[in-house]
Amino acid sequence: MSDQKLPTRSEDFSEWYNQLVIRAELADYAPVRGCMIVRPYGWALWENITAALDKRFKATGHVNAAFPLLIPRSFIDKEKSHVEGFSPELAVVTIGGGEELEEPLVIRPTSETIIGYAYAKWIQSWRDLPVLINQWNSVVRWELRTKLFLRTLEFFWQEGHTAHATNDEAEGETRQMLDIYTDFAVNEAAVPVIPGRKSDSERFAGAERTYSIEAMMGDGKALQAGTSHNLGQNFAKAFEIRYLDKNGELQHCWTTSWGLSTRFIGAIIMVHGDDQGLILPPRLAPFQLVIIPIYKTEDEKSGVMEVATRIRSELIAADIRVKVDEREGYSPGFKFNDWEMRGVPLRMELGPKDVAKDSVVFARRDRPGKEGKSFVSQQGIAATVADMLREIQKSLFDRALAFREANTQHPENYAAFKTAVEKGFARSYWCGRAECEARIKEETKATARCIPLEQSGGPGKCILCGEPAADQAIFAKAY
Amino acid sequence: MSDQKLPTRSEDFSEWYNQLVIRAELADYAPVRGCMIVRPYGWALWENITAALDKRFKATGHVNAAFPLLIPRSFIDKEKSHVEGFSPELAVVTIGGGEELEEPLVIRPTSETIIGYAYAKWIQSWRDLPVLINQWNSVVRWELRTKLFLRTLEFFWQEGHTAHATNDEAEGETRQMLDIYTDFAVNEAAVPVIPGRKSDSERFAGAERTYSIEAMMGDGKALQAGTSHNLGQNFAKAFEIRYLDKNGELQHCWTTSWGLSTRFIGAIIMVHGDDQGLILPPRLAPFQLVIIPIYKTEDEKSGVMEVATRIRSELIAADIRVKVDEREGYSPGFKFNDWEMRGVPLRMELGPKDVAKDSVVFARRDRPGKEGKSFVSQQGIAATVADMLREIQKSLFDRALAFREANTQHPENYAAFKTAVEKGFARSYWCGRAECEARIKEETKATARCIPLEQSGGPGKCILCGEPAADQAIFAKAY
Numbered sequence: 014m015s016d017q018k019l020p021t022r023s024e025d026f027s028e029w030y031n032q033l034v035i036r037a038e039l040a041d042y043a044p045v046r047g048c049m050i051v052r053p054y055g056w057a058l059w060e061n062i063t064a065a066l067d068k069r070f071k072a073t074g075h076v077n078a079a080f081p082l083l084i085p086r087s088f089i090d091k092e093k094s095h096v097e098g099f100s101p102e103l104a105v106v107t108i109g110g111g112e113e114l115e116e117p118l119v120i121r122p123t124s125e126t127i128i129g130y131a132y133a134k135w136i137q138s139w140r141d142l143p144v145l146i147n148q149w150n151s152v153v154r155w156e157l158r159t160k161l162f163l164r165t166l167e168f169f170w171q172e173g174h175t176a177h178a179t180n181d182e183a184e185g186e187t188r189q190m191l192d193i194y195t196d197f198a199v200n201e202a203a204v205p206v207i208p209g210r211k212s213d214s215e216r217f218a219g220a221e222r223t224y225s226i227e228a229m230m231g232d233g234k235a236l237q238a239g240t241s242h243n244l245g246q247n248f249a250k251a252f253e254i255r256y257l258d259k260n261g262e263l264q265h266c267w268t269t270s271w272g273l274s275t276r277f278i279g280a281i282i283m284v285h286g287d288d289q290g291l292i293l294p295p296r297l298a299p300f301q302l303v304i305i306p307i308y309k310t311e312d313e314k315s316g317v318m319e320v321a322t323r324i325r326s327e328l329i330a331a332d333i334r335v336k337v338d339e340r341e342g343y344s345p346g347f348k349f350n351d352w353e354m355r356g357v358p359l360r361m362e363l364g365p366k367d368v369a370k371d372s373v374v375f376a377r378r379d380r381p382g383k384e385g386k387s388f389v390s391q392q393g394i395a396a397t398v399a400d401m402l403r404e405i406q407k408s409l410f411d412r413a414l415a416f417r418e419a420n421t422q423h424p425e426n427y428a429a430f431k432t433a434v435e436k437g438f439a440r441s442y443w444c445g446r447a448e449c450e451a452r453i454k455e456e457t458k459a460t461a462r463c464i465p466l467e468q469s470g471g472p473g474k475c476i477l478c479g480e481p482a483a484d485q486a487i488f489a490k491a492y
Numbered sequence: 493m494s495d496q497k498l499p500t501r502s503e504d505f506s507e508w509y510n511q512l513v514i515r516a517e518l519a520d521y522a523p524v525r526g527c528m529i530v531r532p533y534g535w536a537l538w539e540n541i542t543a544a545l546d547k548r549f550k551a552t553g554h555v556n557a558a559f560p561l562l563i564p565r566s567f568i569d570k571e572k573s574h575v576e577g578f579s580p581e582l583a584v585v586t587i588g589g590g591e592e593l594e595e596p597l598v599i600r601p602t603s604e605t606i607i608g609y610a611y612a613k614w615i616q617s618w619r620d621l622p623v624l625i626n627q628w629n630s631v632v633r634w635e636l637r638t639k640l641f642l643r644t645l646e647f648f649w650q651e652g653h654t655a656h657a658t659n660d661e662a663e664g665e666t667r668q669m670l671d672i673y674t675d676f677a678v679n680e681a682a683v684p685v686i687p688g689r690k691s692d693s694e695r696f697a698g699a700e701r702t703y704s705i706e707a708m709m710g711d712g713k714a715l716q717a718g719t720s721h722n723l724g725q726n727f728a729k730a731f732e733i734r735y736l737d738k739n740g741e742l743q744h745c746w747t748t749s750w751g752l753s754t755r756f757i758g759a760i761i762m763v764h765g766d767d768q769g770l771i772l773p774p775r776l777a778p779f780q781l782v783i784i785p786i787y788k789t790e791d792e793k794s795g796v797m798e799v800a801t802r803i804r805s806e807l808i809a810a811d812i813r814v815k816v817d818e819r820e821g822y823s824p825g826f827k828f829n830d831w832e833m834r835g836v837p838l839r840m841e842l843g844p845k846d847v848a849k850d851s852v853v854f855a856r857r858d859r860p861g862k863e864g865k866s867f868v869s870q871q872g873i874a875a876t877v878a879d880m881l882r883e884i885q886k887s888l889f890d891r892a893l894a895f896r897e898a899n900t901q902h903p904e905n906y907a908a909f910k911t912a913v914e915k916g917f918a919r920s921y922w923c924g925r926a927e928c929e930a931r932i933k934e935e936t937k938a939t940a941r942c943i944p945l946e947q948s949g950g951p952g953k954c955i956l957c958g959e960p961a962a963d964q965a966i967f968a969k970a971y
Binding site: 055 | 584821
């Protein structure tokens with residue numbers, strides 16, 4: 014904590030982000046370059062994210078397991094595109110127990126290979142399919158330019174890995190998981206996202222098709238917030254994942270993988286935050302409500318604390334995550350600012366006058382100043398809070414969606430396109446050729462974020478070359 | 493799954509264990525020597541263990557966080573005993589992103605050092621204390637002789653790390669966490685344990701005092717099932733974790749650490765299992781009840797499945813973890829054996845006759861054959877199942893305790909001591925000197941497992957040297 018002001022978002026969005034992550038105690042820098050420590054407040058947010066996702070995974074028949082951190086170096090080489098994509102980013106263990114290892118081991122950058130090895134052992138017949146496994150873990154990729162949550166050497170995520178009897182089933186799974194990520198982003202994180210297919214150049218190393226959800230940050234840039242890959246038979250062939258079909262014939266499986274990481278915390282910060290700090294969506298906030306007791310005398314204190322304690326119990330009984338800020342030696346004003354910066358969606362102020370009137374004062378984090386204040390009876394407080402949290406959740410989503418729409422253009426020509434990607438998304442026809450994509454990137458720094466699943470308006474003409482284009486793509490600068 | 497029988501426990505306890513872990517699909521061998529894959533059934537058990545512990549940690553004011561996997565090699569060297577203890581077991585990363593690293597990094601064998609670094613940054617004044625943080629993760633120790641769950645290169649655990657203003661508080665925390673482990677073992681895992689203090693030779697590398705819970709396995713050997721360390725000011729001094737006290741003086745903190753790992757799954761297997769396979773304590777079992785539908789005709793099947801589905805819904809509504817084994821092509825007898833091997837505490841058999849009589853057949857896993865069978869009405873089935881699960885939980889604990897008592901002796905002399913540790917625990921006075929401990933180990937292979945907190949009978953004479961001894965210790969061969 015410090016009394017120094019954050020830079021504003023318009024002054025320096027990147028520095029606003031960096032300072033906020035540290036000052037809100039979400040994360041800290043580790044002694045190893047590019048690694049992060051996720052502090053308790055940040056981890057509590059991640060725990061809520063994992064719970065919301067895990068529930069959805071289990072409801073669709075997935076189970077969790079744990080595969081090892083260490084992978085023989087030779088495994089990475091078995092799938093051609095995979096080795097090209099990941100070789101430059103590997104952390105390599107060469108010494109174990111004081112001795113040089115015969116074969117170096119890599120710390121998993123992702124687990125397709127070691128899981129491929131296991132599935133080849135476990136899967137014998139069509140009866141064993143589908144295999145629907147997820148893992149919560151961390152992976153290491155040797156990134157050069159790092160930023161807390163957005164890109165770190167080690168990051169935390171879940172990686173789902175499934176095996177199926179047919180391509181159709183694998184494609185269905187890939188799309189189902191994309192839907193789950195979309196549902197999570199929209200309904201838990203209040204982050205509007207565009208689900209779509211990645212261009213070939215942005216595909217996962219080893220995938221046939223990669224889908225992603227793309228979100229617009231507060232500076233108009235895009236962030237890929239979750240990915241789902243149809244791996245076809247690439248890993249099944251590399252690792253000999255085969256099954257006997259009902260006719261007794263040996264077939265290769267069709268596999269998928271899908272992941273969402275601590276990067277998503279970066280999305281929450283940059284979509285909802287304002288110049289005062291974080292604004293956390295109520296459904297994921299570690300504390301949904303903070304109670305600030307206000308008093309001067311010991312007498313006032315005991316009256317206020319009695320009511321605060323009673324209200325806390327009522328809220329806990331209603332499954333509301335509540336914190337009473339009982340810290341001594343800090344003024345109410347300091348506490349207001351502190352919790353505003355930390356993004357608690359709703360603040361309750363409780364002083365001797367409120368106690369006397371059987372009321373409380375609420376301040377909504379999403380509406381600064383008087384507009385967000387209300388004076389409410391203590392009667393039925395849990396229901397009141399639950400309603401207000403639902404309203405805040407909805408208003409955060411609506412605001413983020415309105416912002417994205419205001420900053421998404423459908424440029425008529427390439428000149429307008431160039432202006433559009435300076436401040437947000439351009440939704441434009443694209444012929445699908447890598448040459449156009451590369452030239453656009455070179456000239457504007459914008460990349461094809463995804464080809465949205467939802468397409469309307471039929472075919473058109475590529476924004477760059479004017480050749481026929483089947484689909485529109487979202488172009489933007491990206492994190 | 494295979495129809496081959498397990499070796500019996502009396503034939504070959506070690507081989508019974510190894511085969512059971514694989515065949516019950518709890519875990520599998522990884523391609524890297526000494527590493528394990530925890531399969532979904534094993535991981536579901538671990539998830540229940542983590543939930544039971546995490547609830548207890550949070551109820552006592554602890555929060556979770558995530559510290560990095562990679563630690564600079566030099567950190568390990570900062571605490572003298574720590575480096576001696578852990579240096580031989582390190583996995584060392586020397587290459588990152590294709591380049592040789594200037595300073596090698598180690599994969600955490602435990603996180604005292606990196607957490608010490610963070611606490612030194614975060615803690616300024618007495619207001620910041622205590623810091624009560626836990627982390628769920630995996631660590632790597634280069635073990636030579638490995639066994640699934642009991643000793644693996646990578647294992648999964650939680651490591652709690654706390655910092656306090658006084659030694660008394662740190663000692664209180666250390667003992668509180670030992671109590672929590674004891675409560676968890678007894679009340680969730682039905683594993684009777686002896687909480688006690690470790691001898692100096694068995695102390696954690698860098699601790700002032702180490703406490704542990706010790707359990708007796710089905711072969712009479714001891715297993716250390718959780719440890720709690722008072723680290724004194726050793727790490728605070730090595731990492732300069734200091735705070736300004738209320739008088740404005742700079743003081744070193746007092747720190748603790750405590751952990752419980754996937755090793756505990758080994759304890760559950762070896763305490764409760766029998767020649768048919770696992771027996772899982774109901775409170776931790778992934779499935780508490782399995783329903784086996786029995787039918788021959790399609791007509792019978794539809795009647796049976798309708799009732800099975802209804803009962804499943806009733807049980808799920810009562811928070812009972814239930815599985816209906818709907819697999820086609822396997823006989824009921826095969827399914828009985830399969831779920832017996834996998835240790836599901838309670839089986840429900842449901843055939844056309846049961847449907848007609850509005851009843852079901854139960855078979856308790858802890859009582860083989862007719863003794864464990866009962867015929868019960870379908871009315872109020874959820875309450876019946878809940879009662880039976882409670883009974884099974886209690887009977888498993890009682891049986892394990894009776895076994896431990898039957899195999900614990902209070903030998904009168906060293907000759908009797910030698911016989912005692914051949915088949916179980918010897919509870920004997922020990923002078924506390926390392927020489928006696930070492931000679932006992934050399935001559936009997938038994939080690940001082942712990943000095944139980946509960947001591948009765950006043951002082952006595954060392955079982956080996958006859959010198960005065962303040963306390964009794966538990967001696968046993970150990971995993």
